[in-house]
Amino acid sequence: MSRFLSSQLANLEPYVPGEQPQERKYIKLNTNEYPYPPSPKVRDILDTKEIDDLRLYPDPQTRGLVTAMSEYYGLREEQILLGNGSDEILAFFFMAFCDQKRKIGFPDISYGFYPVYASLFGIDALKIPLREDFSINAEDYFNLDRNIVIANPNAPTGLYLELEDIERIAQTNPDHVVLIDEAYIDFGGASALTLLPKYENLLVCGTFSKSRALAGARIGFAFGSPDLIEDLNKIKFSFNPYNINRLSLLAGVASIEDNHYFESHLAKIIETREETSRALRELDFYVTDSKTNFLFAKHEKMAGEDLYLKLKDQGILVRHFNQERISDYLRITIGTPEEMDEFLETMTAIIRGDLT
Amino acid sequence: MSRFLSSQLANLEPYVPGEQPQERKYIKLNTNEYPYPPSPKVRDILDTKEIDDLRLYPDPQTRGLVTAMSEYYGLREEQILLGNGSDEILAFFFMAFCDQKRKIGFPDISYGFYPVYASLFGIDALKIPLREDFSINAEDYFNLDRNIVIANPNAPTGLYLELEDIERIAQTNPDHVVLIDEAYIDFGGASALTLLPKYENLLVCGTFSKSRALAGARIGFAFGSPDLIEDLNKIKFSFNPYNINRLSLLAGVASIEDNHYFESHLAKIIETREETSRALRELDFYVTDSKTNFLFAKHEKMAGEDLYLKLKDQGILVRHFNQERISDYLRITIGTPEEMDEFLETMTAIIRGDLT
Numbered sequence: 001m002s003r004f005l006s007s008q009l010a011n012l013e014p015y016v017p018g019e020q021p022q023e024r025k026y027i028k029l030n031t032n033e034y035p036y037p038p039s040p041k042v043r044d045i046l047d048t049k050e051i052d053d054l055r056l057y058p059d060p061q062t063r064g065l066v067t068a069m070s071e072y073y074g075l076r077e078e079q080i081l082l083g084n085g086s087d088e089i090l091a092f093f094f095m096a097f098c099d100q101k102r103k104i105g106f107p108d109i110s111y112g113f114y115p116v117y118a119s120l121f122g123i124d125a126l127k128i129p130l131r132e133d134f135s136i137n138a139e140d141y142f143n144l145d146r147n148i149v150i151a152n153p154n155a156p157t158g159l160y161l162e163l164e165d166i167e168r169i170a171q172t173n174p175d176h177v178v179l180i181d182e183a184y185i186d187f188g189g190a191s192a193l194t195l196l197p198k199y200e201n202l203l204v205c206g207t208f209s210k211s212r213a214l215a216g217a218r219i220g221f222a223f224g225s226p227d228l229i230e231d232l233n234k235i236k237f238s239f240n241p242y243n244i245n246r247l248s249l250l251a252g253v254a255s256i257e258d259n260h261y262f263e264s265h266l267a268k269i270i271e272t273r274e275e276t277s278r279a280l281r282e283l284d285f286y287v288t289d290s291k292t293n294f295l296f297a298k299h300e301k302m303a304g305e306d307l308y309l310k311l312k313d314q315g316i317l318v319r320h321f322n323q324e325r326i327s328d329y330l331r332i333t334i335g336t337p338e339e340m341d342e343f344l345e346t347m348t349a350i351i352r353g354d355l356t
Numbered sequence: 357m358s359r360f361l362s363s364q365l366a367n368l369e370p371y372v373p374g375e376q377p378q379e380r381k382y383i384k385l386n387t388n389e390y391p392y393p394p395s396p397k398v399r400d401i402l403d404t405k406e407i408d409d410l411r412l413y414p415d416p417q418t419r420g421l422v423t424a425m426s427e428y429y430g431l432r433e434e435q436i437l438l439g440n441g442s443d444e445i446l447a448f449f450f451m452a453f454c455d456q457k458r459k460i461g462f463p464d465i466s467y468g469f470y471p472v473y474a475s476l477f478g479i480d481a482l483k484i485p486l487r488e489d490f491s492i493n494a495e496d497y498f499n500l501d502r503n504i505v506i507a508n509p510n511a512p513t514g515l516y517l518e519l520e521d522i523e524r525i526a527q528t529n530p531d532h533v534v535l536i537d538e539a540y541i542d543f544g545g546a547s548a549l550t551l552l553p554k555y556e557n558l559l560v561c562g563t564f565s566k567s568r569a570l571a572g573a574r575i576g577f578a579f580g581s582p583d584l585i586e587d588l589n590k591i592k593f594s595f596n597p598y599n600i601n602r603l604s605l606l607a608g609v610a611s612i613e614d615n616h617y618f619e620s621h622l623a624k625i626i627e628t629r630e631e632t633s634r635a636l637r638e639l640d641f642y643v644t645d646s647k648t649n650f651l652f653a654k655h656e657k658m659a660g661e662d663l664y665l666k667l668k669d670q671g672i673l674v675r676h677f678n679q680e681r682i683s684d685y686l687r688i689t690i691g692t693p694e695e696m697d698e699f700l701e702t703m704t705a706i707i708r709g710d711l712t
Binding site for chain 2: 001002003004005006007008009012013014015016017020022028031033034035036037038042043046048051052053054055056057058059060061063084085087088091095096097098099101102116117119120147175176177200201209213214215216217218225227228230231233234235236237238239240241242243244245246247248251
């Protein structure tokens with residue numbers, strides 16, 4: 001820390017992304033990446049002309065991709081904003097709608113970035129405990145008198161909150177913005193975007209990083225009323241108008257247009273998830289009912305950190321959170337069937353004590 | 357505007373990027389883009405494997421490109437931070453070092469984003485008038501008791517401030533951060549990075565958008581002491597850890613490695629600039645002594661807006677600022693020799709009254 005850093009930031013604890021080790025090859029099941037490449041159409045679209053056109057700024061209105069998404073999701077273009085990943089969308093949400101008076105509430109166990117944004121922007125944050133089984137008690141959010149952000153399905157628990165609960169939360173907080181962070185929605189839940197026509201205070205955000213195999217391209221999005229999107233655009237154009245690069249805009253369009261690829265690969269991942277989940281339960285794991293591309297699992301006898309380290313030793317990375325209530329759990333990204341077979345084989349060996 | 361927007365932002369006026377019209381083809385001389393494609397090595401590096409790897413997150417440490425830049429610029433890796441364009445670097449600078457007590461100062465005529473950031477983050481901003489000839493009077497910045505940002509060369513004036521002036525500004529403000537925004541430095545000035553070893557309060561930022569033909573890839577950077585860079589990293593990791601996408605990281609490396617392409621094309625643009633400048637003077641323009649990839653020019657008889665509109669009618673876009681003191685000037689990006697010939701032909705016709 002230099003002596004020039006604003007004193008307001010002295011206690012800021014940045015977000016810690018999942019490990020990206022460079023020193024050896026791992027089976028990477030730790031950052032919820034997609035196990036298959038993006039649609040081959042992404043390759044086709046990134047041709048010589050497009051690469052030569054990198055000399056030009058991208059369209060700050062991000063029109064090509066917004067138009068494609070508008071058709072795909074059945075929304076008006078003014079209801080869509082793109083971000084440099086959904087993290088940037090989350091940041092814009094905090095900047096636009098939260099301040100000293102408009103505070104924020106979110107689950108105590110959820111995406112680790114929410115408290116970081118609250119801290120970065122100096123926003124009072126209420127962390128609302130999940131139930132003992134990690135489910136969200138929707139009633140805790142009724143009439144909260146705060147803005148709200150809920151990941152649905154939630155991470156790292158994997159649990160899905162029904163739309164009727166989301167609706168009641170939006171309904172009972174008419175003077176605050178309710179943001180539903182749907183990074184994982186395509187793996188099994190129903191999107192809250194169907195509620196947008198009824199609730200002007202509802203925002204939905206999502207990403208191309210999980211279900212569209214484009215984590216490396218950094219494309220996030222927000223859906224909401226034209227007024228809310230206009231507010232977020234005001235932040236975007238005051239922060240970074242050219243926030244999405246040219247190649248990612250093209251990759252996004254190609255992904256949206258290749259719906260067959262999208263749906264067939266999603267189905268594969270969901271199938272692998274269910275198989276892996278069954279196999280873990282047979283190894284005496286408690287596994288939550290995940291609607292995402294990861295599993296959240298705890299062994300009945302072995303400590304989470306111990307398992308994490310032993311897996312890492314064997315060249316398999318999963319995510320472990322050194323955090324109250326969940327320190328015995330592992331968050332395991334669903335890889336290819338072959339990767340999950342190797343994971344399960346290794347896990348079986350660890351649990352049987354064949355590896356020390 | 358929705359009723360949910362923070363009241364602190366009610367008067368925020370976002371930055372207005374240069375026009376990016378979609379409806380017809382223009383000779384685009386309005387956003388200081390590079391007229392030649394990026395190095396062919398950029399095309400070579402973006403192969404099928406790299407595009408398939410888009411499923412994976414980029415390295416949040418942005419190591420490949422930081423290493424290449426560290427070698428190229430002779431800096432340690434801890435002295436370099438990458439941003440999603442240099443706009444993001446500027447935003448991080450305001451977030452890290454400015455607050456209610458640590459105010460900011462910058463020239464009254466300069467990059468239009470500085471006052472936007474001050475407004476977005478609620479920072480008191482002192483706008484220091486340029487001299488009548490648009491040069492910066494360095495003494496105005498001595499002992500300012502504020503953080504300082506100066507574009508060098510300045511935009512839209514194109515004028516370069518000598519390093520000894522920069523040095524005195526850094527020297528006389530030891531308790532504040534002095535940021536030199538060198539977006540255009542490669543077109544003719546000497547970088548302040550040579551002063552970094554002497555001034556722990558000095559930051560330099562730059563971009564791949566202008567001299568490296570990669571505006572569409574969004575790569576900006578900051579150079580400074582490891583402490584200042586650590587502070588900026590604290591913001592980055594609290595805002596958007598994966599801020600640079602995978603393909604842009606690769607494109608950046610390819611650009612740095614192809615130094616021959618970089619230098620030979622720069623030389624061409626500088627040559628075209630000098631030729632265009634001479635030709636404009638012959639058409640009775642006052643043209644500043646630009647060290648950038650654009651010219652800043654005023655005709656002795658015709659109004660800037662008038663010229664801008666007539667050029668646009670003819671399919672040529674330049675930038676006009678409806679702003680006190682400079683409303684009679686045009687900012688003209690240096691294109692290819694062919695584009696500048698067409699520009700000059702059209703301009704000649706306009707001035708002779710051959711076009712109405």
